[in-house]
Amino acid sequence: MTWMVTGGAGYIGSHVVQAFRDEGIDVVVLDDLSSGVRGFVPEDVELVEASILDTDTVAETLRRRACVGVVHLAGFKYAGVSVQRPLHTYEQNVTGTANLLTAMEQSGVHRIVFSSSAAVYGTPDTLLVTEETPTSPESPYGQSKLIGEWLLADQAIATRESAAPLLHTSLRYFNVVGSGRDDLYDSSPHNLFPLVLDALVAGRTPRINGDDYPTADGTCVRDYIHVADLARSHVSAARALAEGRPLEPVYNLGSGDGVSVREIMTAMASVTGIAFTPEIAPRRPGDPARIVASGELAARDVDWRMTHDLDSMVASAWSARQAAGRS
Template sequence: MTVLVTGGAGYIGSHTVLALAEAGESVVVIDNLSTGFSSFVPEGVPLFIGDCSDENLVDGVISQHGIDSIIHLAGSVVVPESVRDPLLYYRNNTMTTRSLLNAAVRRGVGRFVFSSTAAVYGDPEQVPVPETARTRPNSPYGTSKLMAEIMLHDVAAAHDLNYVVLRYFNVAGADPLARIGLATVGATHLMKIAMEVATGQRAKIDVYGTDYPTPDGTCIRDFIHVTDLAQAHRAALAYLCGGGGSVTLNCGYGRGYSVLETIEAVRRVSGRAIAVQYGPRRPGDIMAMVADASRMHTLLDWTPHYANLDAIAAHALAWEEKLFRERNSDARELASA
């Protein structure tokens, strides 16, 4: 089996590629490096720099490497940006998936794992949220992913293709050995921003909305460690290889933390003050999102190892400190050159 991972040099993609490679799987990556880093792709894993909407590129990679499975992670993920520029998200998330599926069907690829999001649910009617919950996204990001899910469902019904849709809740943390992590400049992830404040790279963290009907007035999120999520992709692929049928699965731990609880965890782990600035609610944000992940536990051979907010924060901090040291070292070398 050879697996094509789109977006495999990005945050979640690179952890997924690492998990597959360490398990002895044959992996190939396509990434345009808009938010990814070639250095994050393990040695020996072929990297094709380009866009997975380029069907000629995808055709060539599938043919050259005998691809029989695709894990599709490439896409755009920032909710406020999607509100400002919805067409960007319909292009990067929906149209790109359509092009990739077209190439996959043409080349007879039979297994497809799709990176989706809990944002497809919008503001859920019940928490924890099951996969059977009504989908009514309140941002173009969520809608663009839901449209891709619908396409995948229809393509699988018409062709010899089985899929697993993984609906991520909030992904955080970094490789426990600090080999890779979230390195995108200007990333909008809550814990990433808090870590940048803790390491002196930002002055403060903005909290959007303190008047939600939650215990402390801030939004609630279900965080999943990126390494556990990477292993969920590997387990999803093994499920399909074992003859499993198409299915949609939530990826979370089933435990919610508020924005303020998350910031407090960063304070606790780092031992540093985190300056907070409070502001109004932000368009597209969801009040509370916690996964009912029982279906994933039932169907996949998957056991989380880092289902603890402090562990997630500790690994994120170790990575952020390493990244900060490396960037400062590079800046000093440039200044002295």
């Protein structure tokens, strides 16, 4: 049984690949390396260097490797940048997903786990986001992820009377942090953990955007989940689809309580041993005070468990940052 992991050379994708291998499941990676790292793919795992926009190559790989399904993580993921590059975002995330589904149909592959995003919710008016919370994305990135979910749902409807109806589920999540191994790290220029760690290594003082929110310590509260926990649920969802077990169309992978930005800064200082007092900058427009998701449904169906606390999340990220030796 072989699964294709699109975007499998990226930070999250490489952890999904590792989780599959830990379960003894064969994988093939498809990644154009626009943001992925060749070295993140194990030497004994085939890497097909191609875009999901390349329908012919995707279809040929699915047939040649006799894939039973796809875990789809490839895409352009930067919400803020997507506002400046909407056409690029839609091409990568919407056209790319449509082309992937076309390749799957051509190849007789009818199972897909889609890496969606909590960005589909925008700024919800509830303290705890559930799968029933209305979607209202506020960026081209969030819109593109929601459209991706629609594409899967529509293709499932179109194929439901066929011999191989599309089986699918989408996993929505907020902030993915930490490292499952020292050689797999987050190098995003937009994510909080690498921004703080890079600042500390460079001797700069990390910054908090706003400390006057209506929260316990005045800073924003968000859902932070460990990448290895996230990867495990992708594999669990893939197993369920392969075994024909019914899944919901979407699941939130959330902590249920969240942590504040100030709590993260405190953990960063404690774990790294680098004492600092964060600078306080003005609020960023549009930042809600608190967004936290429930993971109850995912815990029931796709083995969603928070096995890392904040300190271990920071410690694993710091260990990988040190091992990488980036300056």
